[in-house]
Amino acid sequence: MKLLLLLALLSGGEGVSGSSVAGRVGGNVTLSCGYNMRKHKPLSVCWNRGDIPYSQCNNELIATDGLSVREDSRRSSRYQLLGQLDRGDVSLTILNVTESDAGRYGCRVHIPGMFNDEKHHFDLTVDSDPQTTTSVTSETSTLQTTDTHTAGHMNATETILTSSFSSVIRQQESSSVTVALVCVMFGLIVLVTAGGVVVLVRKWMRLHKVRQQQLNSSIQFSSTLQLQSRDSAVENIYQIEEGVARGVYEYCP
Incomplete structure (x- = not known):
């Protein structure tokens, strides 16, 4: 009984937060986590699958040593830290989400001192049945955006070529x-x-x-x-x- 009370006190001494995040099969999802770089120097961070234990990460997915990812800690290439580590952004991005990715995740920021670590929990839900209409609409929008971007790129290219040609002619006339x-x-x-x-x-x-x-x-x-x-x-x-x-x-x- 005393041991359980001591463990509760120890866990209560660390900052703990939690939030829910929704994802979709085949898409990407980001679990936001960070710390104050101005207040602290670069800190080590680890991401855990499941509840964060009293120390370290017992089911580690990926971790950093301050300003870079420890590649030996990366469990899968689908786990990426795409934020600016030099600004304290250690958000976890899961690529090509599957149904098995649903569940609890934890971000642990190692702050020097006893019981100063910050813990952030995330409960991820995955939508396994995306709507066809939404997909068609999304594809149509993507095609329109691609066509518009292509047309704009071609127009910009033509404008650049015309400007370059005019500039060459002007230079030749000036040289003459x-x-x-x-x-x-x-x-x-x-x-x-x-x-x-x-x-x-x-x-x-x-x-x-x-x-x-x-x-x-x-x-x-x-x-x-x-x-x-x-x-x-x-x-x-x-x-x-x-x-x-x-x-x-x-x-x-």
């Missing part, structure tokens, strides 16, 4: 204009350079002609001076010779 401008600029530069060369050549020829004229004038002037000097010298010689001759003749008695 750029090439034309470059050619015009190059032609102008060539013309300006050729004009400058012509002007420089003409100036050089003029300077050369002026210098040649000046040189010729200097040569002519020098020649004239030399001729004049020679004429003066000859006249002086004649005068000297004439004077000498006269002196000689006058001396004779």
Whole structure:
């Protein structure tokens, strides 16, 4: 009796919650479970089939070591933890539900400290006889959605292709204009350079002609001076010779 009372006290020290969830054969169902990541660091979690025992999970389906799933704990590939583990979402998703999946499930969050673990129980019911009308309606809706999505995807693809083609044409036109401008600029530069060369050549020829004229004038002037000097010298010689001759003749008695 005391042992039962102690066990009751121990189980009462842990947070326990429960809820009911409905699923359908062939579909997927999610059992929501999580903890406050801001309050706690990444915690270990285990999912149990049936009531959660006083410690750990005695009928474990899948478990985590904090931020990743322990693959050695996964009983079946139909059990998935698709939530964001780094945000404390450890919800269990059961794929391709069968009638045998109905029953109780438990999520145990291991919180450090004595009797601090959180326990969450879920009672899953499975509908084994889905309505045909619902299935037909669902299939029709799915087909319509698929057709709409396909049409929208095709329209979006056509729009993207048209935009890409227009962009290519614009780029080609821009490139052509750029090439034309470059050619015009190059032609102008060539013309300006050729004009400058012509002007420089003409100036050089003029300077050369002026210098040649000046040189010729200097040569002519020098020649004239030399001729004049020679004429003066000859006249002086004649005068000297004439004077000498006269002196000689006058001396004779």
